[in-house]
Amino acid sequence: MSKTVVITGGTGGIGLHTAIGIARTGARVLVTGRRPDAGAEAVARIQAESGNEDVAFVQGDVSTKAGVAALSDALLAKTDRIDVLVNNAGLMAQERQVNEDGFELDFAVNVVAPYLLTLQLQPALAAAAPSRVLMVTGGKASGPFDPTDLQSEQGFVPLVSYTRTKRACEAMSLALAAELEPARIYLSIVYPGRASTAMTRAMTPRSLPWFLRPAWPVFRILIPTEDGGKSAARASQSSVFAATSETVEGKAGVYIDTNQQVAKLHPTVHDPANQAKVLDAIRG
Ligand SMILES: NC(=O)c1ccc[n+]([C@@H]2O[C@H](COP(=O)([O-])OP(=O)(O)OC[C@H]3O[C@@H](n4cnc5c(N)ncnc54)[C@H](OP(=O)(O)O)[C@@H]3O)[C@@H](O)[C@H]2O)c1
Numbered sequence: 001m002s003k004t005v006v007i008t009g010g011t012g013g014i015g016l017h018t019a020i021g022i023a024r025t026g027a028r029v030l031v032t033g034r035r036p037d038a039g040a041e042a043v044a045r046i047q048a049e050s051g052n053e054d055v056a057f058v059q060g061d062v063s064t065k066a067g068v069a070a071l072s073d074a075l076l077a078k079t080d081r082i083d084v085l086v087n088n089a090g091l092m093a094q095e096r097q098v099n100e101d102g103f104e105l106d107f108a109v110n111v112v113a114p115y116l117l118t119l120q121l122q123p124a125l126a127a128a129a130p131s132r133v134l135m136v137t138g139g140k141a142s143g144p145f146d147p148t149d150l151q152s153e154q155g156f157v158p159l160v161s162y163t164r165t166k167r168a169c170e171a172m173s174l175a176l177a178a179e180l181e182p183a184r185i186y187l188s189i190v191y192p193g194r195a196s197t198a199m200t201r202a203m204t205p206r207s208l209p210w211f212l213r214p215a216w217p218v219f220r221i222l223i224p225t226e227d228g229g230k231s232a233a234r235a236s237q238s239s240v241f242a243a244t245s246e247t248v249e250g251k252a253g254v255y256i257d258t259n260q261q262v263a264k265l266h267p268t269v270h271d272p273a274n275q276a277k278v279l280d281a282i283r284g
Contacts, residue, residue, distance in 0.1 A: 191255070
């Protein structure tokens with residue numbers, strides 16, 4: 001039986017290239033996103049570039065609890081087995097916004113959504129066990145985690161606030177990995193590395209802390225404005241590796257870096273007290 005792989009945010013950026021890479025292995029691929037037109041385009045492109053026809057789009061917005069629940073219902077209506085769930089959809093908001101659940105929007109998309117979606121899809125992941133869950137992280141690689149002000153109430157700087165939610169995602173993921181392991185659902189954390197995508201192209205000097213703004217021209221060189229998907233394709237390799245490689249088979253809480261190597265997260269992410277703070281914030 002061919003594997004079923006779900007990729008959130010699989011209609012653009014790094015997620016689209018992850019979907020192409022995984023579809024090439026012959027798996028059935030379900031990509032999610034908010035926009036049906038982008039979904040249809042992505043399905044056609046994934047099919048054309050992979051030679052695999054077994055690709056479909058499932059519409060859903062993961063920025064609210066209700067949206068995550070509706071997406072998990074729509075996915076479970078399509079499949080009762082999920083071999084790999086790639087929690088790839090992410091957000092770097094350019095101003096502070098709060099969703100209908102009262103969560104700051106980066107925290108909602110980068111932390112609450114992957115946590116809830118994984119739990120809600122657990123029956124399908126358990127049915128395919130041994131199965132895998134990937135959590136796509138970002139910001140400074142293996143950076144330290146300070147769990148005070150998780151939702152940037154004391155000040156919002158896009159890159160700083162985004163990075164904090166990605167560290168929170170890592171801490172949440174390690175706690176969740178331990179919870180899922182007895183069911184043979186193995187969770188890995190994946191760092192793609194920099195890519196030119198809708199997310200990074202939306203950045204401006206104001207995305208950076210004030211003291212880094214003079215260095216904006218250097219940032220712009222590091223993340224080119226448009227490269228035809230070249231950097232996104234390269235960045236997708238970590239997720240493709242974590243979804244398919246024997247290296248992570250049967251291992252919980254593994255961290256895969258941008259070079260597809262098993263690496264270490266910062267000790268503050270492993271701190272159970274920090275993990276508990278994130279879980280408390282998610283559960284309200
Ligand atoms: N780009 C980088 O340099 C970089 C570096 C490190 C880590 N990352 C991480 O890699 C992942 C992918 O990033 P990316 O740069 O490829 O992002 P991107 O280009 O902004 O992602 C686009 C994808 O996410 C979907 N999406 C966005 N918001 C959504 C929402 N609220 N609900 C459902 N789907 C949503 C989009 O489809 P719709 O617009 O149709 O919804 C599209 O499929 C993220 O987790 C990001 O944090 C990126």
